[in-house]
Amino acid sequence: MPKVIDNMQIGPMVWKMRVEVPHLVEKAKAGQFVILRVNEEGERVPMSIAGLDRENGLLTIIYQVVGKTSGLMTTIEDGGEIADCVGPLGVASHVEKWGTTVVVGGGIGIAPVFPIAQAYKEAGNKVISIIGARNEELLFYRDEHKSVADEFYPCTDDGSFGHHGFVSDVLKKLMDDGVKIGMVMAIGPVPMMRVVANLTKEYNVSTWVSLNPLMIDGTGMCGGCRVTIGGETKFACVDGPDFDGHQVDFDLLSARLSAYREQEQAAMKKMLDDPNCRLHESVQNFKYPEPRKA
Amino acid sequence: MAEKLPAKERMKITRQEMSNQDPDERKNNFDEVPFGFTEETALIEAQRCLECPKAPCIKGCPVEVDIPGFIRLVLEKDFAGAARKIKETNALPAVCGRVCPQEEQCEMVCVLSKKFKPVAVGHLERFVADYERENNLTELPEIAPPTGRKVAVVGSGPAGLTVAGDLVKLGHKVTIFEALHKPGGVLVYGIPEFRLPKKIVQAECDFLAQMGVEFKNSTVVGKLDTIDELLEMGYDSVFIGTGAGLPNFMGLEGENLIGIYSANEYLTRSNLMRAFDGDSYDTPIIHGKNVAVLGGGNTAMDAVRTAIRLGAENAYIVYRRSEFEMPARKEEIHHAMEEGVQFHLLTNPIKFIGDENSKVKQMECIKMELGEPDDSGRRRPVPIADSNFILDIDLVVVAIGNSSNPLIPATTPGLECNRWGNIIADEKTMLTSRKGVFAGGDIVTGGATVILAAGAGKVAARAMHAYMMGKSVEETATT
Ligand SMILES: Cc1cc2nc3c(=O)[nH]c(=O)nc-3n(C[C@H](O)[C@H](O)[C@H](O)COP(=O)(O)OP(=O)(O)OC[C@H]3O[C@@H](n4cnc5c(N)ncnc54)[C@H](O)[C@@H]3O)c2cc1C
Numbered sequence: 001m002p003k004v005i006d007n008m009q010i011g012p013m014v015w016k017m018r019v020e021v022p023h024l025v026e027k028a029k030a031g032q033f034v035i036l037r038v039n040e041e042g043e044r045v046p047m048s049i050a051g052l053d054r055e056n057g058l059l060t061i062i063y064q065v066v067g068k069t070s071g072l073m074t075t076i077e078d079g080g081e082i083a084d085c086v087g088p089l090g091v092a093s094h095v096e097k098w099g100t101t102v103v104v105g106g107g108i109g110i111a112p113v114f115p116i117a118q119a120y121k122e123a124g125n126k127v128i129s130i131i132g133a134r135n136e137e138l139l140f141y142r143d144e145h146k147s148v149a150d151e152f153y154p155c156t157d158d159g160s161f162g163h164h165g166f167v168s169d170v171l172k173k174l175m176d177d178g179v180k181i182g183m184v185m186a187i188g189p190v191p192m193m194r195v196v197a198n199l200t201k202e203y204n205v206s207t208w209v210s211l212n213p214l215m216i217d218g219t220g221m222c223g224g225c226r227v228t229i230g231g232e233t234k235f236a237c238v239d240g241p242d243f244d245g246h247q248v249d250f251d252l253l254s255a256r257l258s259a260y261r262e263q264e265q266a267a268m269k270k271m272l273d274d275p276n277c278r279l280h281e282s283v284q285n286f287k288y289p290e291p292r293k294a
Numbered sequence: 295m296a297e298k299l300p301a302k303e304r305m306k307i308t309r310q311e312m313s314n315q316d317p318d319e320r321k322n323n324f325d326e327v328p329f330g331f332t333e334e335t336a337l338i339e340a341q342r343c344l345e346c347p348k349a350p351c352i353k354g355c356p357v358e359v360d361i362p363g364f365i366r367l368v369l370e371k372d373f374a375g376a377a378r379k380i381k382e383t384n385a386l387p388a389v390c391g392r393v394c395p396q397e398e399q400c401e402m403v404c405v406l407s408k409k410f411k412p413v414a415v416g417h418l419e420r421f422v423a424d425y426e427r428e429n430n431l432t433e434l435p436e437i438a439p440p441t442g443r444k445v446a447v448v449g450s451g452p453a454g455l456t457v458a459g460d461l462v463k464l465g466h467k468v469t470i471f472e473a474l475h476k477p478g479g480v481l482v483y484g485i486p487e488f489r490l491p492k493k494i495v496q497a498e499c500d501f502l503a504q505m506g507v508e509f510k511n512s513t514v515v516g517k518l519d520t521i522d523e524l525l526e527m528g529y530d531s532v533f534i535g536t537g538a539g540l541p542n543f544m545g546l547e548g549e550n551l552i553g554i555y556s557a558n559e560y561l562t563r564s565n566l567m568r569a570f571d572g573d574s575y576d577t578p579i580i581h582g583k584n585v586a587v588l589g590g591g592n593t594a595m596d597a598v599r600t601a602i603r604l605g606a607e608n609a610y611i612v613y614r615r616s617e618f619e620m621p622a623r624k625e626e627i628h629h630a631m632e633e634g635v636q637f638h639l640l641t642n643p644i645k646f647i648g649d650e651n652s653k654v655k656q657m658e659c660i661k662m663e664l665g666e667p668d669d670s671g672r673r674r675p676v677p678i679a680d681s682n683f684i685l686d687i688d689l690v691v692v693a694i695g696n697s698s699n700p701l702i703p704a705t706t707p708g709l710e711c712n713r714w715g716n717i718i719a720d721e722k723t724m725l726t727s728r729k730g731v732f733a734g735g736d737i738v739t740g741g742a743t744v745i746l747a748a749g750a751g752k753v754a755a756r757a758m759h760a761y762m763m764g765k766s767v768e769e770t771a772t773t
């Protein structure tokens with residue numbers, strides 16, 4: 001069983017976990033993902049790769065508490081274990097030298113877009129990093145992004161840090177200012193990716209988005225992860241997770257993501273109502289986040 | 295031993311059947327449907343075998359189990375011995391006794407079936423295998439001294455498990471690489487508990503582990519290590535038994551609405567992830583009230599019977615041909631009917647209609663009639679004009695078959711596939727176009743049966759042994 005080196009809270013509902021999976025880490029590339037199970041009874045949950053420490057064989061994942069499984073994950077102690085972790089899955093992000101590239105990370109997507117920024121940089125691109133969250137507390141991974149980005153634009157919805165407003169505002173300004181962008185890579189909540197893709201489409205700038213539908217096996221066996229791309233059905237776990245943002249049917253994606261919302265809420269409630277609930281205090285006061293308006 | 299009656303007397307005995315859980319009761323649980331033979335019924339049934347010298351049943355079995363031989367041991371009350379006899383050629387009798395289509399194989403050619411009903415070979419097979427396991431009589435076979443050779447088996451379905459068992463016995467070091475977190479392939483993720491209890495599959499895998507097979511679960515070959523990397527890492531030979539696991543959809547309008555599953559997804563949620571036991575397990579599953587399952591094979595029957603057990607008020611099979619053409623086992627169709635499944639035969643879906651939340655709520659269908667025979671010799675269904683109708687449903691399960699998963703071929707240069715993406719392997723050795731790389735089961739044949747996959751594993755194991763011991767693979771080819 002894979003060992004959890006450490007598991008810490010880095011924002012109000014956001015945790016960072018490092019798992020020792022040396023072989024996986026040796027093979028993984030930016031843009032890929034893993035699927036893990038917390039325990040025998042647990043679901044298989046896909047997690048983007050948010051960091052690879054090849055020297056120590058450590059995989060970093062960043063997760064937000066959104067339901068029972070992520071709630072349970074917060075209870076794993078440093079040095080503990082998870083039931084299993086399979087990967088690397090999916091196709092690695094396409095990387096070439098485009099010139100100027102923009103990586104856009106929203107919310108939890110700030111994390112997985114970071115290794116891609118690194119890869120873009122290594123390929124000789126200029127990297128502009130735009131990251132956004134509700135408030136300063138949720139704007140993690142700033143130092144990481146700063147360390148690779150040639151230009152760095154943090155944004156918060158409430159103006160508590162950086163630009164007061166959405167990541168798309170900054171991107172629009174760059175394009176209006178005539179910055180010639182070879183490629184945009186956007187990862188974040190569906191509404192954010194939709195806004196970014198709609199915007200870059202107007203300006204005719206190629207854009208990748210990384211999709212996170214519900215999954216089970218992650219090998220193409222179940223079709224649960226299907227997404228509609230340019231009118232065609234694709235399996236995100238094997239054909240993606242990266243797709244041309246201008247072709248994605250975002251409505252369908254967000255609808256499919258909500259398929260089990262009622263069941264998930266019931267499961268979370270049951271767990272929180274349990275007097276022996278071992279969940280982290282901050283999670284015990286958990287409330288379902290309002291859908292973020294874009 | 296029980297006295298063998300004279301042939302004439304034996305022919306008078308009626309075929310013994312297993313008793314089943316009552317349909318009204320079993321609709322509400324996932325326990326196995328048939329209860330299995332008792333010692334008594336097994337002994338009566340064993341009397342019925344005429345031990346005819348030609349034994350057509352042996353030829354009727356894809357792996358040529360010595361059927362009269364094991365039945366004789368039943369008669370001698372050496373039930374564990376009977377199980378061992380089967381295992382000489384079929385490593386998975388408890389599984390095959392349950393899921394093999396005996397009515398098309400051994401039992402179909404039984405001499406008795408000309409005038410009477412055939413010997414219940416499957417029921418007897420299941421009985422002796424269960425007897426052996428439940429009474430802890432499973433003996434570890436003798437393991438040959440280590441050969442120093444290493445084998446990688448990719449996929450832990452019946453094909454992979456069979457290869458592993460045979461090669462470990464011959465003294466090779468065997469590692470199974472399985473993508474999912476549990477071994478067993480379709481036996482764990484596809485076939486439901488009520489037809490094949492998972493503890494039986496687990497017992498088979500535990501047994502292999504005891505013999506020294508190493509299981510590496512949660513390991514996707516082609517993503518973590520490729521076949522070539524396995525060879526470089528020092529595996530002398532590789533077996534690919536990755537099954538036919540890429541679900542087909544129909545390409546209809548609305549097919550990606552919420553509430554439309556592939557059979558693989560629906561069954562995996564219920565079986566592997568145990569969503570049927572929602573109190574203990576976390577994976578959710580949609581409990582449809584009006585469920586349409588598209589297709590007419592075993593997979594469709596498994597899905598529709600799962601829907602019934604998950605509380606469907608109306609569970610439909612929607613199949614474009616007639617009952618006669620349905621590929622599912624007769625027994626499964628019969629069980630489904632008993633459980634209240636409704637059959638919309640000669641019916642084809644044409645589109646799915648969703649509500650404002652993108653949840654499927656209706657399915658438009660069209661009636662079909664049978665026209666001229668097609669390539670498969672079955673009469674081709676053709677739509678009847680203006681026969682469209684709407685079916686109200688809240689869950690659809692698409693069970694129209696699987697294609698082959700391209701992951702391994704795509705990451706293994708020089709591995710030849712046919713135009714459907716199935717790996718090409720020599721029938722007599724299961725050798726692929728790549729040296730030292732063998733393949734068998736559904737990845738070679740396309741969706742077939744457990745016993746054919748296990749049989750391919752047998753053939754491959756023999757050839758792999760020869761290859762690793764420096765003999766010519768062809769020499770060992772079975773004829
Ligand atoms: C629902 C259903 C019901 C069925 N009912 C019957 C029945 O009643 N009787 C019958 O005889 N047959 C039945 N079949 C067919 C039968 O199950 C298959 O023919 C048989 O299981 C094929 O065996 P296999 O070993 O080739 O592959 P599988 O059983 O498909 O196993 C393949 C394994 O390989 C793993 N794998 C795939 N890719 C990789 C990779 N890259 N790396 C590592 N592992 C990988 C998969 O996860 C899987 O575990 C049924 C099939 C289904 C789907």
Ligand code: FES
Nearest residue numbers: 218220222223237
């Ligand atoms: S997660 Fe099952 S096919 Fe993609």
